[in-house]
Amino acid sequence: MTDLVADRWILDRPNSYIGRSVPRPNAPRLAEGRGTFVDDVELGRRTGHAAFVRSPHAHARIRSIDTEAARAAPGVIAVVTGRELAEIHDPWVGVLTHLEGLKSAPQYALPLDTATWQGEAVAAVVAESRAKAEDAAELVAIDWEVRPAVTDPATALDPDTTVIHESLGDNLAWRRNANFGDVEAAYAEADHVIEETFVFARHTGVCVEPRAILADFNPAEEQLTVWHNTQCPHMIQNILATHYRLDEHRVRVIARDVGGSFGIKVHTYADEIATAGLSILLKRPVKFVADRMESFVSDIHARDHRVRGTIAVRNDGAILAFEIDALTGIGPYSMYPRTSGIEANQIVNLMGGPYVFDHYRAQATVVFQNKNMMCQYRAVGHPIKCAVTEGLVDSAARATGLDPAELRRRNLRADDSYPCRSAQGLPFENLSHQESLAKLLEAMDYEALKAERDALRERGVHRGIGLASFIEVTNPSAMFYGVGGARISAQDGATMRLDARGNVFVATGATEQGQGMEAVISQVAATAVGVPPERLRIVTGDTDHTPYGGGTWASRAAGIGGEAVAQAGRALRQQILRAAAAMLQEEAANLDLRGGVVVDAATGAERIGLDEIGRICYYRPDTLPDGFQAELVATRHYVPRKYPFAFTNGAQASYLEVDVETGFITLIDHWCVEDCGTVINPLLVDEQIRGGIVQGLGGALFEECVYDRDGQMLNANMADYLVPMAAELPDMKCGHVESPTAESDLGAKGAGEAGTCGAPAAVMNALNDALAPLGAKPLTDMPFTPRKVLRALGRI
Amino acid sequence: MQTNVDITLRVNGAAVSRRVEARMNLVDFLREELGLTGSHVGCEHGVCGACTVRVDGRIARGCLMVAAQADGAEVWTIEGLSDTGELRALKDAFVERNALQCGYCTPGMLLTAAELLERRPDAGRAEIRRFLSGNYCRCTGYEAIVDAVEMARGR
Ligand code: FES
Ligand code: FES
Numbered sequence: 001m002t003d004l005v006a007d008r009w010i011l012d013r014p015n016s017y018i019g020r021s022v023p024r025p026n027a028p029r030l031a032e033g034r035g036t037f038v039d040d041v042e043l044g045r046r047t048g049h050a051a052f053v054r055s056p057h058a059h060a061r062i063r064s065i066d067t068e069a070a071r072a073a074p075g076v077i078a079v080v081t082g083r084e085l086a087e088i089h090d091p092w093v094g095v096l097t098h099l100e101g102l103k104s105a106p107q108y109a110l111p112l113d114t115a116t117w118q119g120e121a122v123a124a125v126v127a128e129s130r131a132k133a134e135d136a137a138e139l140v141a142i143d144w145e146v147r148p149a150v151t152d153p154a155t156a157l158d159p160d161t162t163v164i165h166e167s168l169g170d171n172l173a174w175r176r177n178a179n180f181g182d183v184e185a186a187y188a189e190a191d192h193v194i195e196e197t198f199v200f201a202r203h204t205g206v207c208v209e210p211r212a213i214l215a216d217f218n219p220a221e222e223q224l225t226v227w228h229n230t231q232c233p234h235m236i237q238n239i240l241a242t243h244y245r246l247d248e249h250r251v252r253v254i255a256r257d258v259g260g261s262f263g264i265k266v267h268t269y270a271d272e273i274a275t276a277g278l279s280i281l282l283k284r285p286v287k288f289v290a291d292r293m294e295s296f297v298s299d300i301h302a303r304d305h306r307v308r309g310t311i312a313v314r315n316d317g318a319i320l321a322f323e324i325d326a327l328t329g330i331g332p333y334s335m336y337p338r339t340s341g342i343e344a345n346q347i348v349n350l351m352g353g354p355y356v357f358d359h360y361r362a363q364a365t366v367v368f369q370n371k372n373m374m375c376q377y378r379a380v381g382h383p384i385k386c387a388v389t390e391g392l393v394d395s396a397a398r399a400t401g402l403d404p405a406e407l408r409r410r411n412l413r414a415d416d417s418y419p420c421r422s423a424q425g426l427p428f429e430n431l432s433h434q435e436s437l438a439k440l441l442e443a444m445d446y447e448a449l450k451a452e453r454d455a456l457r458e459r460g461v462h463r464g465i466g467l468a469s470f471i472e473v474t475n476p477s478a479m480f481y482g483v484g485g486a487r488i489s490a491q492d493g494a495t496m497r498l499d500a501r502g503n504v505f506v507a508t509g510a511t512e513q514g515q516g517m518e519a520v521i522s523q524v525a526a527t528a529v530g531v532p533p534e535r536l537r538i539v540t541g542d543t544d545h546t547p548y549g550g551g552t553w554a555s556r557a558a559g560i561g562g563e564a565v566a567q568a569g570r571a572l573r574q575q576i577l578r579a580a581a582a583m584l585q586e587e588a589a590n591l592d593l594r595g596g597v598v599v600d601a602a603t604g605a606e607r608i609g610l611d612e613i614g615r616i617c618y619y620r621p622d623t624l625p626d627g628f629q630a631e632l633v634a635t636r637h638y639v640p641r642k643y644p645f646a647f648t649n650g651a652q653a654s655y656l657e658v659d660v661e662t663g664f665i666t667l668i669d670h671w672c673v674e675d676c677g678t679v680i681n682p683l684l685v686d687e688q689i690r691g692g693i694v695q696g697l698g699g700a701l702f703e704e705c706v707y708d709r710d711g712q713m714l715n716a717n718m719a720d721y722l723v724p725m726a727a728e729l730p731d732m733k734c735g736h737v738e739s740p741t742a743e744s745d746l747g748a749k750g751a752g753e754a755g756t757c758g759a760p761a762a763v764m765n766a767l768n769d770a771l772a773p774l775g776a777k778p779l780t781d782m783p784f785t786p787r788k789v790l791r792a793l794g795r796i
Numbered sequence: 797m798q799t800n801v802d803i804t805l806r807v808n809g810a811a812v813s814r815r816v817e818a819r820m821n822l823v824d825f826l827r828e829e830l831g832l833t834g835s836h837v838g839c840e841h842g843v844c845g846a847c848t849v850r851v852d853g854r855i856a857r858g859c860l861m862v863a864a865q866a867d868g869a870e871v872w873t874i875e876g877l878s879d880t881g882e883l884r885a886l887k888d889a890f891v892e893r894n895a896l897q898c899g900y901c902t903p904g905m906l907l908t909a910a911e912l913l914e915r916r917p918d919a920g921r922a923e924i925r926r927f928l929s930g931n932y933c934r935c936t937g938y939e940a941i942v943d944a945v946e947m948a949r950g951r
Contacts, residue, residue: 028891031899033902208898208901208934259898292838513898537870716840718839718844724937725938
């Protein structure tokens with residue numbers, strides 16, 4: 001850990017746009033329906049449309065595939081099997097060396113001989129239209145040899161359970177054990193050792209825009225161009241090049257507008273890789289857009305955890321120890337290239353994060369199963385570790401008789417104790433748990449709310465209040481993936497260029513999926529250079545035209561991409577001032593750039609406009625002093641180096657009412673106070689928080705991928721898979737504490753996942769607060785459906 | 797079985813005639829035949845509302861109608877209603893309030909909101925939420941959308 005001292009020059013710039021709710025430059029275009037999503041891109045009549053034949057079985061060997069009838073169907077261009085596609089690509093294995101011992105089997109774009117989940121694409125049909133491709137896909141006849149499906153993680157490792165990949169020996173993907181301090185001694189010292197089991201259902205992202213890819217291979221120049229709604233264009237470029245044996249500069253990935261991603265669109269999906277292969281094979285553009293049914297069985301799922309958690313606490317409220325034993329089933333393969341071990345790893349790493357305690361023991365077991373693959377989805381692992389931690393903290397409050405807020409106050413890390421390390425040894429640079437909780441309690445008027453709840457209880461109205469403190473990983477360094485061998489960029493770059501009319505082009509490796517990246521980039525760029533945002537043109541999502549970068553994941557875009565823009569902007573300003581100085585025969589140090597005009601730094605008096613500088617530098621460089629060459633392009637890159645992540649923190653609260661007759665839960669209020677360091681755009685941050693909260697609420701109350709014992713997903717449509725809709729949600733109050741990271745000049749940390757992290761825990765605690773006086777055992781099995789509530793109340 | 801149908805309709809104020817497959821739904825027709833890609837496809841089974849368009853003065857789900865049913869109809873999409881300026885107050889409020897993030901649900905949301913403001917100009921927040929409950933948005937958590945509808949009403 002290092003004591004860092006940041007230079008906050010960017011916060012002190014005149015006419016700063018940092019901290020202002022400026023509107024998003026790309027919003028009007030989207031609101032008029034003039035966006036460019038992948039399915040909106042047309043490459044003409046030679047485009048083939050792909051439909052996949054998907055396995056109806058969770059686990060089955062392909063004895064043979066008869067494609068003859070499909071090939072003869074109207075409009076069909078080709079029918080391609082796994083073996084045919086395997087001739088032009090190499091399989092991948094989703095492991096990382098820093099998750100020691102994690103194993104997985106080689107995965108092909110289409111499997112060679114065995115389908116390992118219901119919904120896995122096993123053959124492709126390309127036709128003149130998607131409808132014709134679907135018609136023909138129904139004519140592909142597969143002779144299946146059905147094998148026993150491994151569906152329950154609890155029995156996946158039993159000796160008589162079928163092994164999904166014989167080459168791996170068993171169904172264990174990974175196990176991690178961690179042990180810090182002396183948990184047994186803590187248990188002996190504690191007045192209460194409380195154990196609960198928490199269950200988190202499988203759910204999925206349900207981006208309104210499904211996954212989509214349009215691949216166009218030009219054999220004459222061996223050039224593959226793909227339009228793809230990915231969060232990470234450079235990562236996909238690398239993957240397509242590597243696995244189709246192309247040079248990386250022969251692959252161009254373009255990600256224009258993306259209709260929501262939340263981690264769903266950050267992975268290597270076999271059907272998308274297959275689509276690129278179909279274009280290579282057929283030497284023509286091929287488009288694949290997942291329909292909703294196939295999205296449910298092929299977009300990654302997440303969570304699916306069963307966690308036995310233990311807390312040891314003294315009567316004075318001091319938390320002495322946490323312990324967890326976590327079990328998760330990740331589907332038949334570990335996802336490439338991020339792996340499916342990260343969610344479990346995060347839980348082990350982050351349990352108990354807000355609190356001071358010395359003793360910790362954890363085991364996480366990750367097994368293969370014949371269900372759709374699981375991987376990183378918004379707030380990876382966080383909703384789980386937060387709900388287990390906060391559920392146990394509330395159990396401790398009940399056991400000690402302390403108020404839940406008071407118990408937290410006594411155990412939360414002190415705001416003046418940084419830098420310091422967590423019980424697991426992770427470094428915290430600068431957090432604000434105590435202040436965040438205090439602000440939260442004030443915002444909700446905690447004491448008055450408790451009085452209201454108690455008064456209503458007397459009248460038979462059952463309301464509950466739930467609190468949750470949390471930490472969150474943002475701004476990941478190369479310690480997150482790169483160190484384990486993944487070719488995923490932790491650094492990001494920005495290139496800025498002054499044009500001849502004095503406007504500025506900004507190309508960034510960060511990407512936009514709706515979170516407001518373009519606004520954040522424009523605010524930072526405008527401030528760093530000294531121009532109004534209207535003079536900027538932002539370019540994102542094109543591997544041919546943006547600096548190499550990681551894209552958007554793990555709440556990194558503003559903190560890392562934004563910092564690169566800040567540095568590039570400052571460099572461009574200095575270069576512009578050197579050019580101005582040459583023109584004005586002045587010292588550059590005496591000049592500044594403000595509002596798009598070069599001014600005298602001391603007096604603010606106008607000296608020369610940017611348009612004039614552009615004109616002279618580009619059209620009349622002959623008038624510049626001998627030997628002076630103006631450079632009006634600057635590129636800078638940035639990656640955090642001192643800390644592996646910039647942790648953020650916050651606290652949430654939920655207030656809800658339970659109808660004890662129907663089991664229905666009505667959300668009345670929700671609060672979040674959150675500390676993401678420098679707030680670049682308050683409006684965007686709050687809407688990230690709100691959207692994130694609602695995603696967390698979905699997981700807590702509604703969303704579940706329901707599977708039967710044979711591995712069939714039973715609710716793979718939007719009528720049966722419930723997502724949060726407007727009517728069932730409360731208004732949400734957001735507040736902020738700002739503890740900037742000193743690792744960057746901007747000081748921004750991520751804000752995209754905090755809402756999702758804390759909401760399920762807050763709702764769970766509120767629900768159990770409402771149910772406790774009725775004698776119900778705590779409900780810890782998400783989603784909390786009316787049926788589960790009634791069962792907890794003993795009514796059914 | 798008749799597989800193709802000739803249809804004539806007005807789309808965004810202009811007359812359109814096409815021969816379409818009988819099974820082609822309205823939103824695919826608008827997107828693929830007319831290039832009106834502002835109407836989106838999110839589920840194709842009538843739940844998400846991303847495909848919402850206006851047919852004969854009322855909002856309709858473009859994935860639940862076949863194009864042939866729109867023969868003789870007056871269809872308006874986000875593109876047309878943006879050009880006429882009818883949605884301007886709503887659009888400006890959505891942008892100002894950041895009531896859209898990825899924007900994929902937004903065209904459908906705006907058309908639904910416009911109908912709400914026309915039919916229930918005095919709707920309170922709960923009623924706005926109920927009216928918008930057929931339009932799924934994964935990004936915003938809806939609060940900003942409700943705010944934006946209230947803002948637009950005042951303009
Ligand atoms: S696409 Fe029509 S309602 Fe979803
Ligand atoms: S703004 Fe993305 S789905 Fe609504």
